Amino acid sequence: MAGSASKGAVKSATRAFSIQRKSALALIPLALFLIALILALSGTDYETARHYLGNPIVSILVILTILATVAHMRIGMNEVIEDYVHGSFLHVLAKTANILFCVAVGLGSIYAALKILIGF
Amino acid sequence: MAETRQAARPLSPHLQIYRFTITMAMSIIHRITGVGLYAGTLLLAAWLVSVAMGPDAYASFQSVAGSWLGQLILFGFTWALLHHLFSGIRYLMWDNIRAFELRQADFISWGAAVLGFVAAIIVWVVAFKLRGVL
Numbered sequence: 001m002a003g004s005a006s007k008g009a010v011k012s013a014t015r016a017f018s019i020q021r022k023s024a025l026a027l028i029p030l031a032l033f034l035i036a037l038i039l040a041l042s043g044t045d046y047e048t049a050r051h052y053l054g055n056p057i058v059s060i061l062v063i064l065t066i067l068a069t070v071a072h073m074r075i076g077m078n079e080v081i082e083d084y085v086h087g088s089f090l091h092v093l094a095k096t097a098n099i100l101f102c103v104a105v106g107l108g109s110i111y112a113a114l115k116i117l118i119g120f
Numbered sequence: 121m122a123e124t125r126q127a128a129r130p131l132s133p134h135l136q137i138y139r140f141t142i143t144m145a146m147s148i149i150h151r152i153t154g155v156g157l158y159a160g161t162l163l164l165a166a167w168l169v170s171v172a173m174g175p176d177a178y179a180s181f182q183s184v185a186g187s188w189l190g191q192l193i194l195f196g197f198t199w200a201l202l203h204h205l206f207s208g209i210r211y212l213m214w215d216n217i218r219a220f221e222l223r224q225a226d227f228i229s230w231g232a233a234v235l236g237f238v239a240a241i242i243v244w245v246v247a248f249k250l251r252g253v254l
Contacts, residue, residue: 021215024208031205035198035243038167043186043251046175053171062168073158080155105161112168 016075023072030065037062050116059117063110070106074098142229149233150207153200160197198243203236 037058041049052058077098085094114120138144170181184190210228213219219228248254 021212024212028205028209031201034164035201039243039247039250042247043182046171046178049171049178053168066164069161069164073154073161076154077158080151101158105165109161109165109168112165112172115172116168 016078019071020075023068023075026064026068027072030061030068033061034065053113053116054119056117059113062113066106066109066113070102074102077102142226142233146207146210146229146233150204150211153204153207156196156200157204160200163194163197195240195244199236199240202239202243203233206232206235206239 037052041052053062078095081091081094081098085091167181167185170177185194207229210219210225210232213228214225219225245254
């Protein structure tokens, strides 16, 4: 643990640990909400789905779920990569792909949720 | 480095050498379901995007999701999510030094495994009832 670089790593690891736990806690009710929402909308027609997802409270809860999920899964996958993907190039490539995937899924989902809510 | 690798050094024991414990199995399953859910977020995104795009896109999404393969994947997703949720609660408990004794740790691990599976079945029974299939 000598040197400034490793000190930075310790700090960011503590931060990741903390975000992982907070997002986990938030996702307990949010994941249950998401299951209930999908259940309520399973097999319904387009108008019903749009009506439910266009409700501001539902929409905000959906967006919160997405944000907590993306924060949580980025750290989780990062841990998996650190354990299994070795070799400096592949390691960095996998971590980069992880960030890009999480941002893409997050932005895409939030864009769709807002489009349903506001209708732009 | 090359010379030291050639010497037959002892390897640290890996998974197969240990006796099965539920906490070990649950640790592995937690990771596998986590990775599965990671990929599964694409389904959530596709669902929201299809609603945002309009009736035609939503109909396509529903026909894929409603196929037997789609239903199987969705059941897997439901189970993975609920399993990961209950399994994850154990980690939050352990972070706070709860259920740390061996027997308690085993008990909540079995409990999480059973709860996750039962909850997934209940969700799907309700889903089929809502659709009038059951």
